[in-house]
Amino acid sequence: MPPRAAAPLIRLAERADLSFVHATERLPGYERLTAAWTTAEHEAALARDDTRYLVGGRDAGVLEGFAILQPLEDPHEGAKLKRICVARAGEGFGGPFLEAVIRWVFTTTSNDRLWLDVFTHNERARHVYRRAGLREDGLLREAYRMPDGTRADRCIMSVLRREWADR
Numbered sequence: 706m707p708p709r710a711a712a713p714l715i716r717l718a719e720r721a722d723l724s725f726v727h728a729t730e731r732l733p734g735y736e737r738l739t740a741a742w743t744t745a746e747h748e749a750a751l752a753r754d755d756t757r758y759l760v761g762g763r764d765a766g767v768l769e770g771f772a773i774l775q776p777l778e779d780p781h782e783g784a785k786l787k788r789i790c791v792a793r794a795g796e797g798f799g800g801p802f803l804e805a806v807i808r809w810v811f812t813t814t815s816n817d818r819l820w821l822d823v824f825t826h827n828e829r830a831r832h833v834y835r836r837a838g839l840r841e842d843g844l845l846r847e848a849y850r851m852p853d854g855t856r857a858d859r860c861i862m863s864v865l866r867r868e869w870a871d872r
C-alpha cells in the first residue's frame with residue numbers, strides 16, 4: 706500500500722489549469738467513472754459565480770488533482786462536489802486531496818453540507834468518500850445513461866458541517 710500523502714497544497718484554479726483538468730478527466734478508464742466536459746464547457750463553468758475549481762498537488766507547481774464545486778453554495782443542499790479526479794489514481798493522493806477540499810468548503814463558505822453523487826460501480830471513489838466522512842444518503846436507480854447505452858445507479862453521499870467539525 707502506498708504511504709498516505711502529506712496534506713496537499715490546494716488553490717483556486719485559473720484558466721491556464723484547464724488543460725490539466727481536461728486531460729485528467731479523460732484518462733483511460735475514467736470514462737466509466739466520471740463525466741468530462743469540453744474546454745469551452747470548462748471555460749464557461751470557471752467563469753460562473755456559483756462555481757469554483759480547486760487544483761492541488763503535494764508540491765507547489767505540480768498538479769495532481771482537481772475538484773469542481775458547483776453549485777458552490779446552496780442554502781438547502783449545500784455545496785455540491787460536482788467532480789473530483791486525480792492524475793494517478795490509487796497512489797494515495799485523492800484521499801488527502803478530498804479532505805483538503807472538504808476543509809476548504811467548510812472554512813471558506815457558510816455551507817452546512819457538502820454532497821455529491823457517485824456511480825455505485827465506482828467502488829474506489831465510494832471508499833475514499835466514506836473514509837473522508839461522507840455518508841450515503843440514498844440511491845438514484847438507473848439514473849445515468851452510460852456512453853455504451855447501459856444505465857448506472859448513482860449514490861448520493863454527503864457530509865454535514867457538524868460531522869466534519871467533530872472528526
Ligand SMILES: CC(C)(COP(=O)(O)OP(=O)(O)OC[C@H]1O[C@@H](n2cnc3c(N)ncnc32)[C@H](O)[C@@H]1OP(=O)(O)O)[C@@H](O)C(=O)NCCC(=O)NCCS
Nearest residue numbers: 738789790791794795796797798799800823828829830832
Ligand atoms: C476517486 C479518486 C479521486 C480517489 O483518489 P485516489 O488517489 O485514487 O485515492 P487514494 O489512492 O487516496 O485512495 C484509494 C483508496 O481506495 C481503495 N480502493 C482501490 N480500489 C478499490 C476498489 N475497487 N474498491 C474499494 N476500494 C478500493 C484503496 O485501497 C484506497 O483505500 P485505503 O487507503 O483505505 O487502502 C480517484 O480514484 C479518481 O480520480 N478516480 C477517477 C475519477 C473518479 O472516479 N472520480 C470520482 C467520480 S464521483
